[in-house]
Amino acid sequence: xxxxxxxxxxxxxxxxxxxxxxxxxxxxxxxxxxxxxxxxxxxxxxxxxxxxxxxxxxxxxxxxxxxxxxxxxxxxxxxxxxxxxxxxxxxxxxxxxxxxxxxxxxxxxxxxxxxxxxxxxxxxxxxxxxxxxxxxxxxxxxxxxxxxxxx
Numbered sequence: 001x002x003x004x005x006x007x008x009x010x011x012x013x014x015x016x017x018x019x020x021x022x023x024x025x026x027x028x029x030x031x032x033x034x035x036x037x038x039x040x041x042x043x044x045x046x047x048x049x050x051x052x053x054x055x056x057x058x059x060x061x062x063x064x065x066x067x068x069x070x071x072x073x074x075x076x077x078x079x080x081x082x083x084x085x086x087x088x089x090x091x092x093x094x095x096x097x098x099x100x101x102x103x104x105x106x107x108x109x110x111x112x113x114x115x116x117x118x119x120x121x122x123x124x125x126x127x128x129x130x131x132x133x134x135x136x137x138x139x140x141x142x143x144x145x146x147x148x149x150x151x
Contacts, residue, residue: 021115026112029108069083
């Protein structure tokens with residue numbers, strides 16, 4: 001059953017929409033996580049330390065990070081991917097909470113990926129239910145809107 005809107009120049013059908021359901025899912029998940037993140041943004045000692053290190057690197061004119069955050073147990077450094085991403089994002093947006101935005105956008109793709117994988121393996125109904133349950137699970141939303149280094 002299709003709903004038709006007739007105008008003088010074209011007929012638009014909602015059944016044959018240009019935007020796929022995956023895009024709608026991504027936008028709904030992104031909107032809900034941004035809403036949550038705007039009300040519950042923690043900024044702890046780890047984030048302050050990482051931001052301080054990144055701002056020192058920017059002040060020195062460093063474009064590539066040679067080491068990651070130091071682990072809390074042992075005397076070694078983690079792979080520098082987190083600092084490198086943080087350096088790029090901080091250079092682009094110059095805001096202390098810019099990394100939260102990147103993580104929120106990237107993590108909003110996870111329910112879409114779950115939907116696409118389950119849609120191929122099972123029925124579409126199972127894929128929709130599973131991705132929605134994952135998308136609005138409290139702990140998933142909590143950890144997908146926080147930026148913290150992997151140490």
